[in-house]
Amino acid sequence: MRILIIGAISFPGSLESSYYRAFKKMKGVEIVLFDIEKKSLFKRVLGNGILDRAKRRIYFHLKNNFLRKKFLHYLKNGIYKDIDLVVDFKSYWLTPNILRVLKQNTKALIFHINPDSPFDKIGGNFHSNLKDCIHFYDCYFTYSKKLVPKLYKLKAKRVKHLPFAWDPELHPVININSDDIQKYKSDIAFIGNWTPEREKWLESIADMDLTIWGTYLWERLRKNSLLIKKLKGVVIGEEFVKVCRASKINLNFLRPQNKDSHNMRTFEVPGCGGFLLTERSKEQCEFFKEGKEIACFSTPEELREKIEYYLSHEEERKKMVKAAHEKVKNYTYLHRAKRILEVYEELKS
Known part of the structure; x- marks a missing residue:
């Protein structure tokens, strides 16, 4: 064929x-x-x-x-x-x-x-x-x-x-060393491009240990935005994996076109062994069990609440990462x- x-x-x-x-x-x-x-x-x-x-x-x-x-x-x-x-x-x-x-x-x-x-x-x-x-x-x-x-x-x-x-060749599960952790670590990471909606979400947690990895589109931030200091470069492939694994929590926001659906991050983060905290949607909760494999939020208040909770519950995070990775092998x-x-x-x- x-x-x-x-x-x-x-x-x-x-x-x-x-x-x-x-x-x-x-x-x-x-x-x-x-x-x-x-x-x-x-x-x-x-x-x-x-x-x-x-x-x-x-x-x-x-x-x-x-x-x-x-x-x-x-x-x-x-x-x-x-x-x-x-x-x-x-x-x-x-x-x-x-x-x-x-x-x-x-x-x-x-x-x-x-x-x-x-x-x-x-x-x-x-x-x-x-x-x-x-x-x-x-x-x-x-x-x-x-x-x-x-x-x-x-x-x-x-x-x-x-x-x-999930593409295991693009985003393989790899071990990270102390240099990787030093370079890519943060409590919270977001990998993706700028949108007005994402800017609002992230500004609600700008006081936290947050890193943002993305393209030139983040130049659209307001000149006095608190997020400017959080900006890092573009990460693809193994660098993407290192960010996901070195960060305690990886955020995912759905564009308007993905509301009630899912996006690539839905599978990529669990695939490479990262902890996923994602904007809640029906389809994502059909793929993964909320509270068992992934964590979800719907409001800025719930986002902050979930971040604070999972930062202080490391063992629970690790169990969810393992469970989500096992599930994503079927996707x-x-x-x-x-x-x-x-x-x-x-x-x-």
């Missing part, structure tokens, strides 16, 4: 890279990549200034046009004619016309995996072409149960709930990849 994966496979920590590693472990599967990071001639633009944002718009315009031409060239020259399954990761640059040509030039089923809500107009997640593209996908996979009916309303052929998972990207192929076989039979 030949699978074409379309996405930012070489981008550090990307979802598609985790699926690529999972599919590679499966017998009888050959992977073909259309890596939008390697195919593109253009480099990502970082920074939060007005000029940076303008450059980013130009960057995406040029990059997307380049990718369209490159992909169409491959299709029309028969490069993908023997592909059985296309797994596309949030490739909004794929137009209805390109998807039509893909259907005409291959025998493949087309599966779309979106780690974000295509209806979210904040943060670059909105898919303006979704209504015209969605009927080309033989199956649309979404992390959120609540998005399933919305996608069917747009005339999706099939929608399947596919949660996030890996290999499990998710197998589910994708199950759907493929169902549609082919």
